[in-house]
């Protein structure tokens with residue numbers, strides 16, 4: 001049994017009449033890259049702020065490293081790194097001074113502090129920009145500075161709140177790789193995002209939130225197994241005769257067949273030879289077709305099944 005790093009019990013946070021977090025329970029274990037996935041406004045940042053005791057909440061209990069978290073739990077806070085959703089750096093300090101300033105809040109020894117700042121700058125690839133003021137950095141580089149400030153003191157728990165929003169693909173990949181590296185080096189990670197692909201890519205366990213509530217929890221594979229659709233097969237072709245779609249619908253694992261935008265779309269539930277069975281029908285019916293491919297379900301399909309709406313707007 002691995003240790004619990006964060007435990008959130010029955011958390012309720014209201015902003016006046018709006019319930020932003022509604023009876024939320026979370027348990028994050030040591031070594032995880034834990035994903036908090038949900039659409040804009042579902043309560044991710046509010047949850048993070050409550051975990052960090054930056055916000056007072058209405059009900060519930062929060063423990064970090066087995067101790068109750070309070071606004072003055074400095075011993076706990078020194079073990080946590082936070083990379084906030086909005087840039088939180090000092091505009092009047094340069095890149096090096098910013099990271100040094102954040103690191104200095106927790107690391108007293110000068111030599112260690114210098115070493116940690118250098119390592120953090122190295123890690124995010126900002127060595128060539130040490131003397132730059134934050135305002136002179138591109139969006140992606142500024143995000144990396146935000147990360148360096150959060151991780152320089154080598155925290156055991158690192159919380160990333162949507163670190164890739166409005167970031168170009170190159171910086172995005174670098175950020176995601178960096179998070180995986182930090183985890184390999186021993187940090188437990190909480191990662192919030194409304195990008196399902198990112199969460200799928202790096203998170204070992206995922207909680208999906210909507211309207212302040214937990215609506216699903218599990219590994220990416222576990223979550224996908226909860227839905228009926230296991231595979232969607234696409235075949236480029238002209239609009240088929242009704243007899244063809246009817247024949248396909250008789251296959252044991254086919255749950256739906258439709259024709260959309262020049263493609264036959266076949267939803268399958270289970271089965272291993274769906275594509276072969278379908279190709280046999282096409283051959284028997286002498287149907288002309290173009291490209292054929294199969295797609296696995298995504299976390300968006302999971303979200304769609306549970307809530308009836310798309311994860312991304």
Ligand SMILES: Nc1ncnc2c1ncn2[C@@H]1O[C@H](COP(=O)(O)OP(=O)(O)OP(=O)(O)O)[C@@H](O)[C@H]1O
Pocket residue numbers: 015018020038039040041042043044045046047085162194
């Ligand atoms: N300070 C505040 N005062 C009033 N309402 C707030 C405040 N902060 C957030 N909210 C509301 O609470 C809900 C949850 O917001 P929160 O920022 O936690 O969502 P989020 O999941 O982080 O969204 P995003 O993906 O856009 O960052 C939203 O409806 C938001 O409008």
Ligand SMILES: [Mg+2]
Pocket residue numbers: 044045046085161162
């Ligand atoms: Mg947020």
